[in-house]
């Protein structure tokens with residue numbers, strides 16, 4: 001490997017007319033990790049990914065894959081595989097034929113086609129016309145194409161879009177597997193929760209600028225700490241009693257009292273000791289959705 005980083009974006013800026021699609025953006029992706037590239041629609045994710053594979057010429061900044069600009073790579077297909085759109089496949093061709101044509105054009109041996117078909121679990125569908133493929137199968141086919149050159153770096157633009165829960169689960173396992181083999185993976189999405197179980201780190205962007213790059217575990221904490229939610233017929237009375245006992249009551253809304261921390265047992269005990277019937281008692285873990293919302297509120301950028 002020629003560089004410590006699979007992907008390195010430094011002070012990238014790209015303007016279309018008067019619109020700054022990407023504005024001084026910097027982040028990195030390490031080998032052996034899956035990084036989520038997350039932001040609202042129009043935040044500049046696709047433009048950044050297209051810059052990384054030379055489809056877009058940056059106005060300023062540095063976009064390196066495996067330590068170099070894409071155009072300077074000796075073996076581009078063997079270095080980085082990108083799934084930036086999934087539409088451009090001849091509908092009358094079978095998935096296998098589509099992959100064979102790509103392989104022939106790139107001087108990749110035919111047997112590799114069967115390997116990638118197996119790798120993405122296209123199975124029987126490989127022999128069928130692409131026109132009849134579901135969105136999930138199209139995604140697998142696009143991934144297979146990106147993997148033809150056995151690249152150490154993968155870039156996927158919104159791969160979770162339109163996938164059912166089964167498809168998302170498959171994608172998660174698949175990307176985790178690629179990272180476990182030491183590959184660096186960048187995967188974009190407009191929501192954080194969708195990627196929660198797939199990624200090690202998140203690069204969050206808004207208006208073409210970096211909001212934060214953090215490990216997933218740290219982002220979770222931004223959603224606030226855990227809370228105990230207790231539903232009772234006398235919420236105001238219970239809230240007062242809890243405060244007397246030193247609990248921090250965060251909210252009293254309808255029948256539900258929300259208490260900071262995760263000590264459901266002692267919250268329940270206060271209700272029990274004072275003869276207050278408990279309808280429901282649960283611990284809410286800090287939510288990624290909340291963290292993402294806090295980070296991006298006011299930064300929606302459909303431009």
Ligand SMILES: Nc1ncnc2c1ncn2[C@@H]1O[C@H](COP(=O)(O)OP(=O)(O)OP(=O)(O)O)[C@@H](O)[C@H]1O
Pocket residue numbers: 016019020021039040041042043044045046047048190302303
């Ligand atoms: N070729 C282009 N010409 C003009 N404007 C463009 C071009 N490509 C992108 N843009 C604009 O740049 C901004 C950033 O777009 P980009 O597609 O990079 O964002 P994104 O984060 O990928 O959003 P989405 O999730 O909607 O794809 C948008 O306002 C978009 O309309």
